[in-house]
Amino acid sequence: MKIAQIAPLAERVPPKLYGGTERIVSYLTEELVRQGHDVTLFASGDSLTSAKLVSCSDVALRLHPSMKDPLPYQVVMLEEIRRRALDFDVLHFHIDFLHFPVIREFADRTVTTLHGRLDLPDLKPLYRMFSDIPLVSISNDQRLPMPAVDWAGTVYHGLQIDILPFTERPRGGYLAFLGRISPEKRPDIAIEIASRVGMPLKIAAKVDAADYVYWDSIIKPMVEMHANVEFVGEINEHQKASFLGNASALLFPIDWPEPFGLVMIEAMACGTPVLAFRRGSVREIIEDGISGIAVDSVAEAIENIDWLLRLDRRQVRAAFERSFTAERMARDYLAIYRRLPGVRLKAPRLRRPVKGTPELQVIA
Structure with a gap:
């Protein structure tokens, strides 16, 4: 699949220090690439990735030496996405709701993971207005305060399996x-x-x-x-x-x-x-x-x-x-991508049956 991952610009992907959302975007992006997908990452220019990188600011905005207003950089990113939208099978947003008005024409090929708290009263009228945008929650509990919206699924975060090594005997006490x-x-x-x-x-x-x-x-x-x-x-x-x-x-x-x-x-x-x-x-x-x-x-x-x-x-x-690896996270997201109504993947290639076998065989 040709997949766009759209990250916040506050921190690079992955972040140098604190930054949970950007860290998850990194783990997901790298795992999708590892599994053979064509991934483009929209993020700050200092991001580190094996995917194609579209730089939407020179450096992460939290570390930008002259940045006073983050909004212009975010608008530039949205315009880059709008211009390139037809290049992708699916576009996966991690930037809250700023993109909602921009994606109306291709919303059925998008999914938006909501990474923050959803119990703030100001959010309810916004999500009612955009109740047709496919959303993903990161826990079932996160959904509870929300009005009726288009939940595409819940996907728990996952880490690369070797990113933090197991320590059987801690020394710190x-x-x-x-x-x-x-x-x-x-x-x-x-x-x-x-x-x-x-x-x-x-x-x-x-x-x-x-x-x-x-x-x-x-x-x-x-x-x-x-x-x-x-x-x-x-x-x-x-x-x-x-x-x-x-x-x-x-x-x-x-x-x-x-x-x-x-x-x-x-x-x-x-x-x-x-x-x-x-x-x-x-x-x-x-x-x-x-x-x-x-x-x-x-x-x-x-x-x-x-x-x-x-x-x-x-x-x-x-x-x-069992439950929290990047491989499992990517697998869950891929299942959601394939269910989106606007995603039209090419039919699998078929080859002639092996002699003596009547069925056609699907080439993965």
């Missing part, structure tokens, strides 16, 4: 928190849990400008107050393997309807069990008692920490390999 410093991610609860169970906690996270007041007024003082807590800062992909692999467990004490939670499967890939609060997608990602434990409160987290640390890390890794 610490609990890990990885992601963003923000109120809904609840690093304050991670600090409380670690302190009450008497274990070191390492926090590897970025602080966005929008969350700096929260960091400066609440989390930074807590880090300074607790001797068992270390703030590592934002880490890259290479550092992540060691950080997660050597952790005894990952703490994921979210307080919002997390659409997926990529860090959970990253920890699982390393064999590291996850202690997560039962919000959003957690019940779909964690196999309770196998890859982690889902709880509803700090008290319940503390009660279950010993059980969590005794989970078999080989079974944690096995749970990742």
Whole structure:
């Protein structure tokens, strides 16, 4: 198939540091190429890919030295897509809803994966207006607040199977928190849990400008107050393997309807069990008692920490390999692409039957 993947421009594909959506776009793109498809990636010019790259900004916009308004770059990308739309069997968007008015004429050859939260009231009138656009959710829970729309399927994220190596015997002896410093991610609860169970906690996270007041007024003082807590800062992909692999467990004490939670499967890939609060997608990602434990409160987290640390890390890794690989993700998306009403793939070539065999044989 000739497939266009359209990524956000905020980060390169894959991102240098934080950037869950761009990371998933990278894993999906590379796996589709590996499986023999003709893939074109619309992304920032500093992206790294084995697909054909259409540069829509010189560098990722978060790192752009002179960028003050991201919208012009996004409009340029949409025009590039509109002009080239006939070149592709299917166009796969990962940029929320900005493209909806542009794709009306070929929407039946598109799919849009929604990577963010969908419970914000301002979104409902928009999705009602564009209820015919094929959408993909990244968990079933993510769909719950939405009006009636054209759901093409749910596809869980997946990682390249060897991107994060399995660590059977972690050396760190610490609990890990990885992601963003923000109120809904609840690093304050991670600090409380670690302190009450008497274990070191390492926090590897970025602080966005929008969350700096929260960091400066609440989390930074807590880090300074607790001797068992270390703030590592934002880490890259290479550092992540060691950080997660050597952790005894990952703490994921979210307080919002997390659409997926990529860090959970990253920890699982390393064999590291996850202690997560039962919000959003957690019940779909964690196999309770196998890859982690889902709880509803700090008290319940503390009660279950010993059980969590005794989970078999080989079974944690096995749970990742069963459900959250890039190969499985690509296979799920390909099935959705082929079901789109506007996708007209060439009929398979047929060859003459082998002597003595009456049926025609399909050449894959």
